[in-house]
Amino acid sequence: MWILLSIFCSLAFGLAGFMMKVSSAKKGSHTTLLFGLYVTGTLGFLGYLLVTGEWDTSPIVWIAGLIIGFGSIAGNILFMKALDRGPASLTSPIINSNILFIVIMSVIFYNERLSLTESIGVGLLVLAIFIIPIDPNENLRIRNKTWYLYVFTAMILFFLRTGGLKITEELDRSNSMILFISYSMGVIWFAIDSLYKRGTLGSAKAIKVGWIWGLSSGIFSFAGMQAYTLALRDGPASIVSPIFATNSLVVALLSILVYKERLSPFQKLALVLLAVGLVTIRL
Numbered sequence: 001m002w003i004l005l006s007i008f009c010s011l012a013f014g015l016a017g018f019m020m021k022v023s024s025a026k027k028g029s030h031t032t033l034l035f036g037l038y039v040t041g042t043l044g045f046l047g048y049l050l051v052t053g054e055w056d057t058s059p060i061v062w063i064a065g066l067i068i069g070f071g072s073i074a075g076n077i078l079f080m081k082a083l084d085r086g087p088a089s090l091t092s093p094i095i096n097s098n099i100l101f102i103v104i105m106s107v108i109f110y111n112e113r114l115s116l117t118e119s120i121g122v123g124l125l126v127l128a129i130f131i132i133p134i135d136p137n138e139n140l141r142i143r144n145k146t147w148y149l150y151v152f153t154a155m156i157l158f159f160l161r162t163g164g165l166k167i168t169e170e171l172d173r174s175n176s177m178i179l180f181i182s183y184s185m186g187v188i189w190f191a192i193d194s195l196y197k198r199g200t201l202g203s204a205k206a207i208k209v210g211w212i213w214g215l216s217s218g219i220f221s222f223a224g225m226q227a228y229t230l231a232l233r234d235g236p237a238s239i240v241s242p243i244f245a246t247n248s249l250v251v252a253l254l255s256i257l258v259y260k261e262r263l264s265p266f267q268k269l270a271l272v273l274l275a276v277g278l279v280t281i282r283l
Helices: 002-025 030-052 059-083 088-096 099-109 116-131 145-170 175-196 204-234 237-245 247-259 265-282
Strands: none
Touching (some): 002 030, 002 059, 002 088, 002 204, 002 237, 002 247, 030 059, 059 088, 059 145, 059 175, 088 116, 088 145, 099 145, 116 237, 116 247, 145 175, 145 204, 145 237, 175 204, 204 237, 237 247
């Protein structure tokens, strides 16, 4: 079941990431986009907690929620800035390469052991994520140095989120509660930011576009992160995280199909490695 949940969270989070790309392409307001994302995401986790009763208000949960929330919020802000300066088919995969740190952490600190086929499968997934940005003809090469700063800083910040959830899962804490706190923090953050930037958020159309795609992406963001937390309960992070990180391939594929971002030979190879890797892990 955790394999299916991992694949589902990849698809759901990939759709959320692509919707953020759509908003950026349509010149939507970044602030209202992220405000909307955290609003529906928070409501999703609130509903889940009301149904399951997984309330946990211990100090460590609040501290973890704030740290993971900061990683998520700051990471998303930089992700949106990077999308303004480079194609999603490059930006998303590079940021998601932070899962290599999670695999290393899980093996070294939590003694996770992978079988030979699982190791091969994880290796293929990681390789697929790393080679997506490669373009032998350099037609997609990014020359904006600020883009690199945004991407690699976002990669570290998102490690706080996904890696942090692995740590709190090992501490037997409710990750759903932690994510509820994190997303609520996002609502407060962008509510204040909206008031602060009132009058400078952009045109009425930009604000509307941001809200529409933000509220929509928040639904899939909640679904993806909730599936990720459930997968971590039964499955090893050294496998769950690489599968989750393949959401970058979903973003890349949709960006290629909708916005005609070119598919290089290496990106085609990445898709093959992805399929083989997922099958190998399941053997």
